[in-house]
Amino acid sequence: MSDTKMTASGSQGFRFPYRVKLEPRLEMPSRYFPALVSIGAVLVALIIGGILIAFSGGDPFRSYAHIARASFGNLGVLSDTIVKATPILFTSLACIIAFRMKLWNIGAEGQFIMGAFGASFVVLLPVLPADASPWLFIPLMMLASMITGGLWGFIPGYLKAYLRVNEIISTLMLNYIAVFWINFWIFAVWSEGGFQMSPKFPDNAWLPRLLDFSKSFPAFRGLTTHLGLLIGIVAAVILWLIIYRSRWGYEIRLIGDNPHAARYAGINIARNTVLVMMLSGALAGLGGMSEVTGMVHRLQTSPIAAGYGFTGIIVAWLSKLNPLVAIFVSILFGALILAGREIQPSGVPKMIQGIILVCLIASDFLLRYRVRIVRTEEA
Amino acid sequence: MDALIIIFQAGVASGTVLLFATIGELLTERSGVLNLGLEGMMLIGAMSAFSVAIATGNPWLGVLAAMLAAGLISQIHAFITVTLQADQVVSGLSLTLLGTGISLVLGEGLSKAGTVSLLPRFSIPLLAQIPIIGPIFFTDQSILVYIGYLLIPAAWYYINRTRPGLHLRSIGEYPAAADSLGINVNRLRYFYVFVGGVLAGLAGATISLAVAPGWFSELTTGGQGWIAIGLVIFAQWDPLRAAFGAYAFGALRRLILDIQGPTMLLGMPNPFYYNPYWGFFLQMLPYAFTIIVLIIGSREAMRKRLGAPAALGNPYIRGERGQ
Numbered sequence: 205m206s207d208t209k210m211t212a213s214g215s216q217g218f219r220f221p222y223r224v225k226l227e228p229r230l231e232m233p234s235r236y237f238p239a240l241v242s243i244g245a246v247l248v249a250l251i252i253g254g255i256l257i258a259f260s261g262g263d264p265f266r267s268y269a270h271i272a273r274a275s276f277g278n279l280g281v282l283s284d285t286i287v288k289a290t291p292i293l294f295t296s297l298a299c300i301i302a303f304r305m306k307l308w309n310i311g312a313e314g315q316f317i318m319g320a321f322g323a324s325f326v327v328l329l330p331v332l333p334a335d336a337s338p339w340l341f342i343p344l345m346m347l348a349s350m351i352t353g354g355l356w357g358f359i360p361g362y363l364k365a366y367l368r369v370n371e372i373i374s375t376l377m378l379n380y381i382a383v384f385w386i387n388f389w390i391f392a393v394w395s396e397g398g399f400q401m402s403p404k405f406p407d408n409a410w411l412p413r414l415l416d417f418s419k420s421f422p423a424f425r426g427l428t429t430h431l432g433l434l435i436g437i438v439a440a441v442i443l444w445l446i447i448y449r450s451r452w453g454y455e456i457r458l459i460g461d462n463p464h465a466a467r468y469a470g471i472n473i474a475r476n477t478v479l480v481m482m483l484s485g486a487l488a489g490l491g492g493m494s495e496v497t498g499m500v501h502r503l504q505t506s507p508i509a510a511g512y513g514f515t516g517i518i519v520a521w522l523s524k525l526n527p528l529v530a531i532f533v534s535i536l537f538g539a540l541i542l543a544g545r546e547i548q549p550s551g552v553p554k555m556i557q558g559i560i561l562v563c564l565i566a567s568d569f570l571l572r573y574r575v576r577i578v579r580t581e582e583a
Numbered sequence: 584m585d586a587l588i589i590i591f592q593a594g595v596a597s598g599t600v601l602l603f604a605t606i607g608e609l610l611t612e613r614s615g616v617l618n619l620g621l622e623g624m625m626l627i628g629a630m631s632a633f634s635v636a637i638a639t640g641n642p643w644l645g646v647l648a649a650m651l652a653a654g655l656i657s658q659i660h661a662f663i664t665v666t667l668q669a670d671q672v673v674s675g676l677s678l679t680l681l682g683t684g685i686s687l688v689l690g691e692g693l694s695k696a697g698t699v700s701l702l703p704r705f706s707i708p709l710l711a712q713i714p715i716i717g718p719i720f721f722t723d724q725s726i727l728v729y730i731g732y733l734l735i736p737a738a739w740y741y742i743n744r745t746r747p748g749l750h751l752r753s754i755g756e757y758p759a760a761a762d763s764l765g766i767n768v769n770r771l772r773y774f775y776v777f778v779g780g781v782l783a784g785l786a787g788a789t790i791s792l793a794v795a796p797g798w799f800s801e802l803t804t805g806g807q808g809w810i811a812i813g814l815v816i817f818a819q820w821d822p823l824r825a826a827f828g829a830y831a832f833g834a835l836r837r838l839i840l841d842i843q844g845p846t847m848l849l850g851m852p853n854p855f856y857y858n859p860y861w862g863f864f865l866q867m868l869p870y871a872f873t874i875i876v877l878i879i880g881s882r883e884a885m886r887k888r889l890g891a892p893a894a895l896g897n898p899y900i901r902g903e904r905g906q
Contacts, residue, residue: 551691
């Protein structure tokens with residue numbers, strides 16, 4: 205596996221008549237090539253995952269068939285898949301904007317948790333009475349979650365910009381701190397009857413779901429897809445416009461691609477670092493709001509701190525940092541997580557995510573190099 | 584006083600986990616490769632160590648398996664970053680996800696698998712008699728703790744005083760120059776990623792076979808791999824400072840666990856005992872301290888103009904302009 209000679213250009217002592225030669229690509233590959241490579245990488249990952257499942261005593265074909273059936277089989281499970289995809293969409297958007305600037309925000313998880321806390325704060329403190337109108341609740345909860353999530357992004361952003369503290373470590377540490385922070389509130393302040401969760405939110409603080417409209421549209425009966433999806437799609441479109449159609453987005457992309465050029469162009473990198481981290485945190489925080497008010501309906505650690513922030517990293521990468529593509533990729537990962545819950549052993553979805561990311565990164569080199577098989581004498 | 588000594592004694596043991604992981608990562612980074620997969624490799628190590636020790640009844644085989652398994656999986660990172668020249672940050676993250684996933688899948692049911700025979704613990708004669716230092720460092724510690732003591736000066740001497748150590752520093756600082764002297768940069772980078780993986784596996788084995796025996800899925804490591812990566816930065820890539828940081832964090836972890844136990848503290852009612860919810864804030868401390876330690880480290884680096892190995896994070900491509 206660690207055979208350097210296989211691909212390194214100067215390969216003495218390699219006795220095959222043919223060898224692999226890498227040539228840097230000089231021209232841009234065709235438009236669809238990157239997508240094809242990504243799909244190929246995911247397929248390879250699924251094959252490797254299948255082999256590993258077989259090794260640990262499972263049946264890979266049944267596992268994958270189960271994932272497909274349990275996530276896209278009918279309208280009901282499709283809706284469940286979308287519900288699972290919604291938080292992932294938000295965290296992937298958070299990663300996309302940060303990664304665009306080569307800011308490694310690994311803290312979408314913590315910012316997501318803090319967003320859920322911010323929304324819960326409005327309901328449980330309570331800032332608004334339980335019978336306040338949803339028209340008041342929802343905007344205020346959105347605002348609160350963006351503030352708390354944004355604050356959780358501001359801290360590492362400021363530390364990175366002005367004190368040169370590595371943002372990977374600081375955002376990760378803040379993930380852990382966020383979990384203890386909401387645990388404190390759940391146990392000590394908002395515990396329901398000594399259980400490790402807050403009381404259920406009043407109905408007015410729930411995001412509307414499709415099933416709420418089943419009186420007029422009977423087809424919606426039982427569908428739990430909630431307003432969070434719509435907020436997420438709107439956020440994705442806005443983010444796309446920011447990145448590709450605004451001056452600020454241009455600055456962000458320039459800093460990410462070539463910080464030296466950006467500095468010579470007079471772009472304030474420190475200020476943009478803080479701003480992008482805050483936007484990233486606010487997006488993840490909005491996702492926490494969507495999850496806690498659209499799905500969980502109470503503050504509780506395990507369904508909120510469920511690793512959406514980490515899945516967001518993979519989705520961002522698989523989408524090639526394009527917010528609109530992220531909408532579809534998050535639905536695929538929603539399916540993986542939803543269906544994966546019933547698969548034994550229970551670590552399978554996480555493992556497959558890891559393998560997919562490994563294959564994706566490994567496949568990136570196909571975009572930079574042409575692989576040619578040449579006769580050894582030729583070299 | 585006695586209570587404090589017991590806490591520090593346990594702190595040294597728990598700091599040994601961080602010590603192995605930090606020194607391993609330090610060696611990898613010195614060669615110019617950043618491996619953020621530490622947490623995943625440690626989990627692989629902890630899982631393999633525990634399961635092999637249960638299956639064979641021999642903890643030493645467990646340690647060996649942990650080092651081999653983590654070393655092997657680290658080579659994925661080496662292949663992706665050294666040969667395929669992909670981004671080291673993303674590759675390391677994916678290694679953590681992968682390692683976590685694999686160890687969860689293969690470790691399924693391991694938490695109820697029973698108990699293992701642990702690695703031997705003993706005291707060092709004479710040294711254990713020294714007041715304060717003796718009971719803390721040399722009394723009734725696991726053999727891995729003593730191995731840790733030996734590793735610190737060995738790593739320092741290797742990096743700073745030997746020829747291979749010079750090569751290690753050169754490929755991390757200026758690979759093109761090293762290459763022109765006939766050093767095989769990429770092969771050495773593979774090697775040091777492997778060394779980092781082996782030590783991460785040893786760190787994992789230290790958890791599951793000595794410090795906190797057992798397999799508790801992701802909670803087994805609980806983010807210690809990430810803390811270790813922070814410690815490398817704090818340590819300015821110096822093994823002696825790394826050791827200091829590792830033991831300090833080990834002691835802090837123990838202190839947090841132990842401070843909530845007694846009803847009286849320093850002659851007063853123990854506030855942590857009577858307000859159990861304060862425990863959540865105590866538990867935040869190691870993570871908050873990691874951030875603080877990073878701030879201290881980077882301020883100092885700015886003042887002294889020290890820095891990371893110059894080539895850290897960059898693949899080496901022969902014939903291409905550096906940086």
